[in-house]
Amino acid sequence: MSVTEGDKFSYDGDFHxxxxxxxxxxxxxxxxxxxxxxxxxxxxxxxLGYDPGDIPNTYDFFFENLLYYEDKPVFQRSLNRHxxxxxxxxxxxxxxxxxxxxxxxxxxxxxxDKTEPKITGSIVDVHDFKxxxxxxxxxDFLFKETIKVAKVGGWEIDVKSRTITLSREAYxxxxxxxxxxxxxxxxxxFFEPQYRDAISAxxxxxxxxxxxxxxxxxxxxxxxxxxxxxxxxxxxxxEYGQCVTARCIFQNIDYIKKKEMDxxxxxxxxxxxxxxxxxxxxxxxxxxRSHTGNLQFMVNLHDQTDVADDKKEIFAHxxxxxxxxxxxxxxxxxIVKIQTEIGKERKRLDFETTFKTVMxxxxxxxxxxxxxxxxxxxxxxxxxxxxxxLESILQNLLxxxxxxxxxxxxxxxxxxxxxxxxxxxxxxEDNGLGIDMERYGDSVFGMYKTFHNHPEAKGIGLFITRNQxxxxxxxxxxxxxxxxxxxxxxxxx
Numbered sequence: 372m373s374v375t376e377g378d379k380f381s382y383d384g385d386f387h388x389x390x391x392x393x394x395x396x397x398x399x400x401x402x403x404x405x406x407x408x409x410x411x412x413x414x415x416x417x418x419l420g421y422d423p424g425d426i427p428n429t430y431d432f433f434f435e436n437l438l439y440y441e442d443k444p445v446f447q448r449s450l451n452r453h454x455x456x457x458x459x460x461x462x463x464x465x466x467x468x469x470x471x472x473x474x475x476x477x478x479x480x481x482x483x484d485k486t487e488p489k490i491t492g493s494i495v496d497v498h499d500f501k502x503x504x505x506x507x508x509x510x511d512f513l514f515k516e517t518i519k520v521a522k523v524g525g526w527e528i529d530v531k532s533r534t535i536t537l538s539r540e541a542y543x544x545x546x547x548x549x550x551x552x553x554x555x556x557x558x559x560x561f562f563e564p565q566y567r568d569a570i571s572a573x574x575x576x577x578x579x580x581x582x583x584x585x586x587x588x589x590x591x592x593x594x595x596x597x598x599x600x601x602x603x604x605x606x607x608x609x610e611y612g613q614c615v616t617a618r619c620i621f622q623n624i625d626y627i628k629k630k631e632m633d634x635x636x637x638x639x640x641x642x643x644x645x646x647x648x649x650x651x652x653x654x655x656x657x658x659x660r661s662h663t664g665n666l667q668f669m670v671n672l673h674d675q676t677d678v679a680d681d682k683k684e685i686f687a688h689x690x691x692x693x694x695x696x697x698x699x700x701x702x703x704x705x706i707v708k709i710q711t712e713i714g715k716e717r718k719r720l721d722f723e724t725t726f727k728t729v730m731x732x733x734x735x736x737x738x739x740x741x742x743x744x745x746x747x748x749x750x751x752x753x754x755x756x757x758x759x760x761l762e763s764i765l766q767n768l769l770x771x772x773x774x775x776x777x778x779x780x781x782x783x784x785x786x787x788x789x790x791x792x793x794x795x796x797x798x799x800e801d802n803g804l805g806i807d808m809e810r811y812g813d814s815v816f817g818m819y820k821t822f823h824n825h826p827e828a829k830g831i832g833l834f835i836t837r838n839q840x841x842x843x844x845x846x847x848x849x850x851x852x853x854x855x856x857x858x859x860x861x862x863x864x
Contacts, residue, residue, distance in 0.1 A: 397495045402430060404488045409433070418475075418496055420468035439464035439472050449479045450490065462501065465494065474501035528555065528617040530578050544600070544621050546592040563589040563597070570602060574617070581606035581614045587628065599628035636844065643841055666692045717755045722748035722788055722797075725758075729765045736773050742782035744769075751788035754795045754863050760839045761863075764797075767836045768859060772801035777854065793864075800858035806851040 398415030402408075409430050416423050419437070426432060438446055442463040449459040459479045464472040475494040482491055524541025528534070535553050542549045545561060559571050566588040573584035583605045590600040604619035669692060673685045726746055730737065737744065754761070769784065776782040780802065789796045840847050840861055851857040 397493055399491065399493050402490045402492075404490060415494065418494060419465060420470065425468070437465050439466070446477065449477065452479075462497070463494075473498040523623075524621045526558075526619050526621060528574065528578070528619070530615050530617065541621055544590075544592070544598075544623055546594045546596065561590055561592070562600075563591060565589070573602070573604065577604050577606050577617045578614055581608055581612070587624065598623055598625035600624065640841075640844055663696075666696065717757055719753055720756050720758060720761055721753055722746075723752065725761050726765055726786060729762055729769060732766065733769055733773070736770070740773050740776055740782055742773060742776070742784055744784045744786075746786040748786075748788045751790040751795050754788075756863060757843065760843065764836050764839055764861070765799075767833065768799045771833070772799070772803060772857075775803045775857075776801070777803050795863045797861040797863055798858065799861070800856060802856040805853045805855050805857055806849070807853050808849075808851055 398418040399412040400415055401410040407430065409428055411423075411428055413423065416425070426436075434443065434446075445461050446463050449461045452459050461477050461479075463475055463477050465475050467473050474497050476497045477492060477494050479490060479492045482489055524544045525538035526541050527536045529536070533555055535555060535558055537545070537549070537553065539549055542551075545553075547553075555574060559567050559574070562570050566586075569586055570588055573582075573586060576582040577584060583603070585603045586601070588600050588602055589597065591597050601622040601624045602619060603622075604617050606614040607616040607618055609615050666689065669685055669689045673682055673689065676682055676685065723746070726748070730744065736742075765786075768786075772784045773782065783802045785798075785800050787798045789798070837847050840863070843864070845862045845864060847859060847861045849857060849859050
């Protein structure tokens with residue numbers, strides 16, 4: 372069989388090759404290497420949307436006008452390798468009459484003899500298939516990029532062998548090389564101890580009962596980086612409804628989780644501040660009303676009496692109430708001051724230096740009580756804090772320890788620090804009178820709450836201390852036993 376310009380070749384006298392070629396959306400061409408003559412089948416024209424005579428039937432026109440410029444090197448190489456067997460097949464784009472450039476599969480093959488060597492070729496319209504391939508590739512790219520951006524890794528548990536298969540992204544989350552193989556137990560060990568029971572139970576439940584899970588867990592990578600992970604899993608079951616495979620994902624949600632925790636901490640702090648403000652408003656209302664009521668009563672009483680001695684006595688009461696009112700206002704001003712100083716710049720403070728400054732200010736009190744003071748700040752020597760706050764906290768705690776010492780024994784006061792993760796803790800303990808926690812535990816840090824009959828007890832120091840600590844996002848707790856001493860635990864940051 373040979374190909375001529377009109378494709379007028381038949382099989383058994385009835386079936387035309389042209390009809391078959393056109394039916395399968397294919398065009399055929401022929402190129403004579405010696406004469407440079409080109410022949411195009413009618414299918415070649417129709418597949419591009421042209422009629423014979425619409426365009427010149429030459430190699431130069433094809434190469435310069437129909438073939439997309441970026442595909443010229445590919446097509447030229449296929450021609451140069453025309454002696455290869457099997458035939459060379461490449462993808463090229465050709466300019467059609469009405470649909471712009473479309474993708475075609477071009478096959479090149481040599482035939483003929485030495486006297487008349489020729490190259491034949493065919494073009495098949497594969498545009499729709501190519502677009503599907505490109506779309507699939509684009510979707511695959513987008514999927515992979517989405518996985519990377521979302522920081523998601525896949526993992527699969529084969530129930531029968533109890534083996535785990537991790538995706539490349541999962542290994543990245545674990546910060547492991549993908550050659551490392553992990554067992555279920557080894558995988559669980561990467562989670563922080565307090566979360567291992569949860570992930571272990573979730574895995575057992577999905578294997579035994581096909582129960583899906585969705586957990587947020589704290590995870591420690593192979594490089595000792597602590598991150599939050601979201602672990603989700605579903606069961607793949609057999610025809611009997613039994614789990615044969617658990618398909619799961621890990622997602623690094625560390626940034627989102629920490630932002631969420633920061634927001635929750637801010638909300639909690641705001642709620643605490645609102646409660647303190649409500650308590651403060653109540654105290655202001657109650658205490659000022661009490662003072663002003665007493666003062667008004669004494670003034671009226673002073674105006675109503677003519678006896679000089681009575682006036683003198685009443686005036687003494689007025690003076691005492693006035694001084695008490697001034698003290699109350701000073702205390703309230705101190706509380707307001709705490710809120711206004713929250714925005715002050717924090718500085719890197721040395722605990723030992725600050726504590727020695729406080730001890731120096733209370734030197735006479737320490738010497739008069741023969742107190743023994745011990746301190747150890749080696750585990751956390753520094754803290755980022757407002758200087759005035761740290762001095763005030765240490766001074767209030769030290770003053771209270773000296774004030775409420777047990778007269779039957781030498782006061783021993785201990786102060787130390789410790790760092791746990793990102794948090795700095797301050798511990799302050801004494802061997803003083805102690806507090807009856809069953810009776811007073813709920814009001815230890817209340818304003819004007821006192822627990823001893825000490826003449827200097829005002830009930831304001833611990834209230835201010837707690838407000839200072841909580842204003843900066845910290846917390847304070849107390850353990851105490853009557854006649855055995857008191858221990859304060861303060862989370863500063």
